[in-house]
Amino acid sequence: MKRDYISVILENLIWFILVAVFLFFTFQSPFFLTSVNITNILAAAAVLGVLVVGQTFVLITGNFDLSSESTLGLSALFGIWLIVPAMSPNWGGGILLSPYLSIVIILLMGAFIGWLIGTLITVGKMNNFIVTLAMLLILRGTMLAFTQGNATSGLNFPPADIFYWLGHAAAIDIPGVVKIPVSVCATALIFLIGHIVLNHRRFGRELYAIGGNRAAAVASGIDADKRIRQVYILSGFLAAFGGWMLAGRVASIQVNLGEGYIFTVMAAAVIGGISLQGGRGTMIGALGGVLLLSTIDRGLNLMKVSVFWIKVIQGLIIMLAMFIDAQRVRYRSKVSTEASSATGVAAPGNS
Numbered sequence: 001m002k003r004d005y006i007s008v009i010l011e012n013l014i015w016f017i018l019v020a021v022f023l024f025f026t027f028q029s030p031f032f033l034t035s036v037n038i039t040n041i042l043a044a045a046a047v048l049g050v051l052v053v054g055q056t057f058v059l060i061t062g063n064f065d066l067s068s069e070s071t072l073g074l075s076a077l078f079g080i081w082l083i084v085p086a087m088s089p090n091w092g093g094g095i096l097l098s099p100y101l102s103i104v105i106i107l108l109m110g111a112f113i114g115w116l117i118g119t120l121i122t123v124g125k126m127n128n129f130i131v132t133l134a135m136l137l138i139l140r141g142t143m144l145a146f147t148q149g150n151a152t153s154g155l156n157f158p159p160a161d162i163f164y165w166l167g168h169a170a171a172i173d174i175p176g177v178v179k180i181p182v183s184v185c186a187t188a189l190i191f192l193i194g195h196i197v198l199n200h201r202r203f204g205r206e207l208y209a210i211g212g213n214r215a216a217a218v219a220s221g222i223d224a225d226k227r228i229r230q231v232y233i234l235s236g237f238l239a240a241f242g243g244w245m246l247a248g249r250v251a252s253i254q255v256n257l258g259e260g261y262i263f264t265v266m267a268a269a270v271i272g273g274i275s276l277q278g279g280r281g282t283m284i285g286a287l288g289g290v291l292l293l294s295t296i297d298r299g300l301n302l303m304k305v306s307v308f309w310i311k312v313i314q315g316l317i318i319m320l321a322m323f324i325d326a327q328r329v330r331y332r333s334k335v336s337t338e339a340s341s342a343t344g345v346a347a348p349g350n351s
Helices: 001-010 011-030 035-060 068-081 099-122 128-147 158-162 182-200 204-210 214-219 224-249 261-271 284-300 307-343
Strands: 172-173 178-179
Touching: 001 011, 001 307, 011 178, 011 284, 035 068, 035 178, 035 182, 035 224, 035 261, 068 099, 068 128, 068 224, 068 261, 099 128, 099 158, 099 224, 172 182, 178 182, 178 261, 182 204, 182 224, 182 284, 204 214, 204 224, 214 224, 261 284, 261 307, 284 307
Parallel strands: none
Antiparallel strands: 172 178
Protein backbone atom coordinates (compact mmCIF):
# COMPACT_ATOMS: atom_id res chain seq x y z
CA MET A 1 0.00 0.00 0.00
CA LYS A 2 2.84 2.36 0.90
CA ARG A 3 4.53 1.59 -2.44
CA ASP A 4 1.32 2.41 -4.31
CA TYR A 5 0.96 5.69 -2.40
CA ILE A 6 4.51 6.78 -3.24
CA SER A 7 4.06 5.73 -6.87
CA VAL A 8 0.86 7.76 -7.21
CA ILE A 9 2.56 10.85 -5.76
CA LEU A 10 5.57 10.54 -8.06
CA GLU A 11 3.42 10.02 -11.14
CA ASN A 12 1.11 12.95 -10.33
CA LEU A 13 3.59 15.24 -8.59
CA ILE A 14 3.21 17.89 -11.27
CA TRP A 15 -0.42 18.53 -10.30
CA PHE A 16 0.40 18.85 -6.59
CA ILE A 17 3.12 21.36 -7.44
CA LEU A 18 0.80 23.27 -9.80
CA VAL A 19 -1.89 23.64 -7.13
CA ALA A 20 0.70 24.80 -4.56
CA VAL A 21 2.19 27.35 -6.98
CA PHE A 22 -1.26 28.58 -7.97
CA LEU A 23 -2.25 29.13 -4.32
CA PHE A 24 1.07 30.86 -3.59
CA PHE A 25 0.64 33.44 -6.35
CA THR A 26 -3.04 33.92 -5.45
CA PHE A 27 -2.03 35.12 -2.00
CA GLN A 28 0.93 37.14 -3.33
CA SER A 29 -0.97 39.23 -5.88
CA PRO A 30 -4.61 40.40 -5.95
CA PHE A 31 -4.41 40.45 -9.76
CA PHE A 32 -3.49 36.79 -10.14
CA LEU A 33 -6.87 35.14 -9.66
CA THR A 34 -8.73 37.13 -12.32
CA SER A 35 -10.29 36.06 -15.59
CA VAL A 36 -7.90 38.30 -17.54
CA ASN A 37 -4.81 36.82 -15.89
CA ILE A 38 -6.01 33.22 -16.22
CA THR A 39 -6.66 33.88 -19.90
CA ASN A 40 -3.15 35.32 -20.24
CA ILE A 41 -1.68 32.20 -18.60
CA LEU A 42 -3.53 29.94 -21.01
CA ALA A 43 -2.63 32.10 -24.03
CA ALA A 44 1.05 32.05 -23.05
CA ALA A 45 0.87 28.29 -22.55
CA ALA A 46 -0.69 27.70 -25.99
CA VAL A 47 2.44 27.95 -28.16
CA LEU A 48 4.58 26.14 -25.58
CA GLY A 49 1.93 23.43 -25.36
CA VAL A 50 1.91 22.77 -29.09
CA LEU A 51 5.70 22.28 -29.09
CA VAL A 52 5.53 20.07 -25.99
CA VAL A 53 3.00 17.76 -27.63
CA GLY A 54 5.36 17.21 -30.57
CA GLN A 55 8.36 16.80 -28.25
CA THR A 56 6.43 14.30 -26.11
CA PHE A 57 5.90 11.96 -29.04
CA VAL A 58 9.62 12.14 -29.85
CA LEU A 59 10.77 11.71 -26.24
CA ILE A 60 8.63 8.63 -25.68
CA THR A 61 10.60 6.85 -28.42
CA GLY A 62 13.84 7.65 -26.60
CA ASN A 63 14.83 10.49 -28.95
CA PHE A 64 14.55 14.28 -28.76
CA ASP A 65 14.27 17.23 -31.13
CA LEU A 66 16.41 20.30 -30.43
CA SER A 67 15.45 21.91 -33.74
CA SER A 68 11.78 22.56 -32.95
CA GLU A 69 12.41 26.12 -31.69
CA SER A 70 14.09 27.07 -34.99
CA THR A 71 11.33 25.36 -37.00
CA LEU A 72 8.85 27.47 -35.05
CA GLY A 73 10.76 30.70 -35.69
CA LEU A 74 11.40 30.00 -39.38
CA SER A 75 7.75 29.06 -39.98
CA ALA A 76 6.47 32.29 -38.43
CA LEU A 77 8.99 34.39 -40.33
CA PHE A 78 8.75 32.61 -43.68
CA GLY A 79 4.95 32.60 -43.59
CA ILE A 80 4.82 36.40 -43.34
CA TRP A 81 7.84 36.87 -45.64
CA LEU A 82 5.91 35.15 -48.44
CA ILE A 83 2.88 37.45 -48.30
CA VAL A 84 4.16 40.99 -47.58
CA PRO A 85 6.01 43.54 -49.76
CA ALA A 86 9.77 43.79 -49.90
CA MET A 87 11.84 46.55 -48.24
CA SER A 88 10.75 48.93 -45.47
CA PRO A 89 8.48 48.77 -43.54
CA ASN A 90 7.51 45.13 -44.14
CA TRP A 91 10.84 43.60 -45.20
CA GLY A 92 9.16 40.66 -46.90
CA GLY A 93 10.03 38.79 -50.03
CA GLY A 94 7.71 40.81 -52.27
CA ILE A 95 6.10 37.59 -53.57
CA LEU A 96 2.66 38.63 -52.23
CA LEU A 97 1.45 35.04 -51.99
CA SER A 98 -2.04 34.22 -50.73
CA PRO A 99 -2.00 33.93 -46.90
CA TYR A 100 -3.90 30.64 -47.13
CA LEU A 101 -1.27 29.16 -49.43
CA SER A 102 1.46 30.53 -47.19
CA ILE A 103 0.01 28.69 -44.20
CA VAL A 104 -0.13 25.43 -46.14
CA ILE A 105 3.47 25.87 -47.29
CA ILE A 106 4.90 26.45 -43.80
CA LEU A 107 3.01 23.48 -42.33
CA LEU A 108 4.34 21.24 -45.11
CA MET A 109 7.78 22.77 -44.60
CA GLY A 110 7.68 21.86 -40.90
CA ALA A 111 6.67 18.28 -41.75
CA PHE A 112 9.48 18.06 -44.33
CA ILE A 113 12.07 19.27 -41.81
CA GLY A 114 10.87 16.59 -39.40
CA TRP A 115 11.00 13.93 -42.14
CA LEU A 116 14.54 14.96 -43.08
CA ILE A 117 15.70 14.75 -39.46
CA GLY A 118 14.02 11.38 -38.98
CA THR A 119 15.57 10.04 -42.19
CA LEU A 120 19.07 11.17 -41.23
CA ILE A 121 18.67 9.44 -37.86
CA THR A 122 17.09 6.18 -39.02
CA VAL A 123 18.53 5.70 -42.51
CA GLY A 124 21.77 7.65 -42.11
CA LYS A 125 22.28 6.20 -38.59
CA MET A 126 23.30 9.63 -37.29
CA ASN A 127 23.12 10.69 -33.64
CA ASN A 128 19.82 12.48 -32.89
CA PHE A 129 21.53 15.10 -30.70
CA ILE A 130 23.98 16.11 -33.44
CA VAL A 131 21.38 16.05 -36.22
CA THR A 132 18.82 18.17 -34.40
CA LEU A 133 21.46 20.58 -33.09
CA ALA A 134 22.83 21.05 -36.61
CA MET A 135 19.29 21.59 -37.95
CA LEU A 136 18.66 24.19 -35.24
CA LEU A 137 21.68 26.16 -36.46
CA ILE A 138 20.84 25.70 -40.16
CA LEU A 139 17.27 26.96 -39.73
CA ARG A 140 18.36 29.89 -37.58
CA GLY A 141 20.89 30.88 -40.25
CA THR A 142 18.19 30.55 -42.91
CA MET A 143 16.07 33.09 -41.03
CA LEU A 144 18.93 35.58 -41.21
CA ALA A 145 19.47 34.89 -44.90
CA PHE A 146 15.83 35.58 -45.77
CA THR A 147 15.65 38.96 -44.07
CA GLN A 148 19.28 40.12 -43.79
CA GLY A 149 18.57 40.56 -40.09
CA ASN A 150 15.50 42.82 -40.53
CA ALA A 151 12.26 42.26 -38.63
CA THR A 152 9.40 41.18 -40.93
CA SER A 153 5.93 42.57 -40.27
CA GLY A 154 2.50 42.35 -41.82
CA LEU A 155 0.72 44.65 -39.37
CA ASN A 156 0.25 47.43 -41.95
CA PHE A 157 -0.53 45.02 -44.77
CA PRO A 158 -4.26 44.02 -44.53
CA PRO A 159 -4.05 40.68 -46.43
CA ALA A 160 -1.62 39.45 -43.73
CA ASP A 161 -4.34 39.75 -41.07
CA ILE A 162 -5.53 36.27 -41.96
CA PHE A 163 -2.11 34.88 -41.08
CA TYR A 164 -2.41 36.38 -37.58
CA TRP A 165 -5.87 34.88 -36.97
CA LEU A 166 -4.79 31.75 -35.07
CA GLY A 167 -2.79 33.62 -32.45
CA HIS A 168 -4.87 36.79 -32.24
CA ALA A 169 -8.58 36.02 -32.65
CA ALA A 170 -10.95 35.03 -29.83
CA ALA A 171 -12.99 31.83 -29.98
CA ILE A 172 -15.23 32.89 -27.08
CA ASP A 173 -15.67 36.57 -26.20
CA ILE A 174 -18.13 37.56 -23.50
CA PRO A 175 -17.46 41.26 -22.75
CA GLY A 176 -16.55 41.82 -19.12
CA VAL A 177 -16.64 38.11 -18.35
CA VAL A 178 -14.21 36.02 -20.37
CA LYS A 179 -12.26 36.06 -23.62
CA ILE A 180 -10.77 32.74 -24.72
CA PRO A 181 -8.36 32.92 -27.68
CA VAL A 182 -8.56 30.54 -30.62
CA SER A 183 -5.00 29.47 -29.81
CA VAL A 184 -6.07 28.10 -26.41
CA CYS A 185 -8.89 26.07 -27.92
CA ALA A 186 -6.59 24.75 -30.66
CA THR A 187 -3.94 23.69 -28.14
CA ALA A 188 -6.52 21.99 -25.93
CA LEU A 189 -7.74 20.02 -28.96
CA ILE A 190 -4.17 19.03 -29.87
CA PHE A 191 -3.52 17.76 -26.33
CA LEU A 192 -6.77 15.79 -26.41
CA ILE A 193 -5.89 14.16 -29.75
CA GLY A 194 -2.37 13.45 -28.48
CA HIS A 195 -3.77 11.80 -25.34
CA ILE A 196 -6.13 9.60 -27.37
CA VAL A 197 -3.37 8.56 -29.78
CA LEU A 198 -0.90 7.66 -27.02
CA ASN A 199 -3.37 5.79 -24.83
CA HIS A 200 -5.96 4.31 -27.16
CA ARG A 201 -4.26 3.70 -30.50
CA ARG A 202 -1.79 1.13 -31.71
CA PHE A 203 0.54 3.90 -32.85
CA GLY A 204 0.89 5.14 -29.28
CA ARG A 205 1.45 1.68 -27.83
CA GLU A 206 4.21 1.06 -30.35
CA LEU A 207 5.93 4.32 -29.40
CA TYR A 208 6.01 3.25 -25.75
CA ALA A 209 7.35 -0.16 -26.76
CA ILE A 210 10.15 1.42 -28.83
CA GLY A 211 11.15 3.75 -26.01
CA GLY A 212 10.96 1.03 -23.38
CA ASN A 213 13.00 -1.59 -25.24
CA ARG A 214 13.68 -0.99 -28.91
CA ALA A 215 15.23 -4.42 -29.56
CA ALA A 216 12.21 -6.16 -28.08
CA ALA A 217 9.85 -3.90 -30.04
CA VAL A 218 11.60 -4.73 -33.31
CA ALA A 219 11.57 -8.43 -32.44
CA SER A 220 7.79 -8.22 -31.95
CA GLY A 221 7.34 -6.86 -35.49
CA ILE A 222 7.27 -3.10 -34.88
CA ASP A 223 8.97 -0.99 -37.54
CA ALA A 224 10.89 1.27 -35.14
CA ASP A 225 12.61 3.33 -37.85
CA LYS A 226 9.30 4.12 -39.52
CA ARG A 227 7.70 5.18 -36.25
CA ILE A 228 10.67 7.39 -35.36
CA ARG A 229 10.45 9.14 -38.73
CA GLN A 230 6.74 9.66 -38.16
CA VAL A 231 7.17 11.26 -34.72
CA TYR A 232 9.77 13.65 -36.13
CA ILE A 233 7.38 14.57 -38.94
CA LEU A 234 4.71 15.20 -36.32
CA SER A 235 7.12 17.28 -34.21
CA GLY A 236 8.11 19.39 -37.22
CA PHE A 237 4.49 19.89 -38.27
CA LEU A 238 3.44 20.98 -34.78
CA ALA A 239 6.46 23.30 -34.48
CA ALA A 240 5.37 25.00 -37.72
CA PHE A 241 1.81 25.16 -36.40
CA GLY A 242 3.17 26.77 -33.24
CA GLY A 243 5.08 29.27 -35.39
CA TRP A 244 1.87 30.25 -37.16
CA MET A 245 0.22 30.63 -33.74
CA LEU A 246 3.07 32.67 -32.26
CA ALA A 247 3.08 35.05 -35.24
CA GLY A 248 -0.35 36.28 -34.17
CA ARG A 249 0.96 37.34 -30.76
CA VAL A 250 3.92 39.49 -31.83
CA ALA A 251 3.97 42.90 -33.50
CA SER A 252 6.83 41.98 -35.82
CA ILE A 253 8.78 38.78 -36.37
CA GLN A 254 12.41 39.07 -35.35
CA VAL A 255 15.13 36.73 -36.63
CA ASN A 256 15.65 35.41 -33.10
CA LEU A 257 11.99 34.49 -32.62
CA GLY A 258 11.73 31.29 -30.58
CA GLU A 259 15.36 31.36 -29.50
CA GLY A 260 15.83 29.49 -26.21
CA TYR A 261 12.35 27.94 -26.41
CA ILE A 262 13.71 24.41 -26.51
CA PHE A 263 14.91 24.58 -22.91
CA THR A 264 11.43 25.49 -21.69
CA VAL A 265 9.87 22.81 -23.90
CA MET A 266 12.16 20.11 -22.51
CA ALA A 267 11.62 21.31 -18.94
CA ALA A 268 7.82 21.29 -19.33
CA ALA A 269 7.86 17.77 -20.77
CA VAL A 270 10.24 16.30 -18.21
CA ILE A 271 8.72 17.97 -15.16
CA GLY A 272 5.38 16.70 -16.48
CA GLY A 273 6.62 13.11 -16.28
CA ILE A 274 8.02 12.44 -19.75
CA SER A 275 11.23 10.47 -19.32
CA LEU A 276 14.34 11.42 -21.31
CA GLN A 277 15.14 7.71 -21.42
CA GLY A 278 11.95 7.01 -23.38
CA GLY A 279 9.01 4.69 -22.86
CA ARG A 280 7.33 6.61 -20.03
CA GLY A 281 5.06 9.60 -19.56
CA THR A 282 1.60 10.81 -20.46
CA MET A 283 0.14 13.70 -22.40
CA ILE A 284 -1.83 14.74 -19.31
CA GLY A 285 1.40 15.04 -17.34
CA ALA A 286 2.98 17.07 -20.14
CA LEU A 287 -0.01 19.42 -20.01
CA GLY A 288 0.61 19.89 -16.29
CA GLY A 289 4.23 20.82 -17.01
CA VAL A 290 3.15 23.43 -19.56
CA LEU A 291 0.60 25.00 -17.20
CA LEU A 292 3.10 25.04 -14.34
CA LEU A 293 5.79 26.92 -16.27
CA SER A 294 3.27 29.37 -17.72
CA THR A 295 1.78 30.00 -14.27
CA ILE A 296 5.19 30.60 -12.70
CA ASP A 297 6.22 32.98 -15.48
CA ARG A 298 3.02 35.02 -15.22
CA GLY A 299 3.06 35.00 -11.42
CA LEU A 300 6.63 36.27 -11.23
CA ASN A 301 5.79 39.06 -13.68
CA LEU A 302 2.85 40.15 -11.52
CA MET A 303 5.17 40.20 -8.50
CA LYS A 304 7.51 42.42 -10.55
CA VAL A 305 10.44 40.05 -10.14
CA SER A 306 13.49 41.15 -12.16
CA VAL A 307 13.79 39.49 -15.55
CA PHE A 308 17.33 38.46 -14.58
CA TRP A 309 16.05 36.51 -11.59
CA ILE A 310 13.34 34.97 -13.73
CA LYS A 311 16.10 33.39 -15.84
CA VAL A 312 17.68 32.01 -12.67
CA ILE A 313 14.35 30.57 -11.55
CA GLN A 314 13.76 29.01 -14.96
CA GLY A 315 17.16 27.33 -14.71
CA LEU A 316 16.30 26.00 -11.25
CA ILE A 317 13.01 24.65 -12.62
CA ILE A 318 14.88 22.74 -15.32
CA MET A 319 17.19 21.34 -12.63
CA LEU A 320 14.15 20.38 -10.57
CA ALA A 321 12.65 18.63 -13.58
CA MET A 322 15.77 16.52 -14.01
CA PHE A 323 15.85 15.72 -10.28
CA ILE A 324 12.22 14.57 -10.28
CA ASP A 325 12.80 12.39 -13.34
CA ALA A 326 15.88 10.85 -11.70
CA GLN A 327 13.86 10.01 -8.57
CA ARG A 328 11.14 8.38 -10.66
CA VAL A 329 13.71 6.21 -12.41
CA ARG A 330 15.44 5.33 -9.14
CA TYR A 331 12.17 4.41 -7.42
CA ARG A 332 10.95 2.26 -10.31
CA SER A 333 14.30 0.47 -10.44
CA LYS A 334 14.17 -0.21 -6.71
CA VAL A 335 10.61 -1.54 -6.87
CA SER A 336 11.45 -3.71 -9.88
CA THR A 337 14.51 -5.17 -8.13
CA GLU A 338 12.56 -5.93 -4.94
CA ALA A 339 9.71 -7.50 -6.91
CA SER A 340 12.14 -9.66 -8.86
CA SER A 341 13.90 -10.77 -5.65
CA ALA A 342 10.56 -11.65 -4.05
CA THR A 343 9.62 -13.90 -6.98
CA GLY A 344 13.08 -15.39 -7.28
CA VAL A 345 13.61 -13.94 -10.77
CA ALA A 346 16.70 -11.89 -11.55
CA ALA A 347 16.02 -8.25 -12.34
CA PRO A 348 17.10 -7.02 -15.80
CA GLY A 349 20.81 -6.39 -15.86
CA ASN A 350 21.44 -8.49 -12.72
CA SER A 351 22.84 -11.99 -12.55
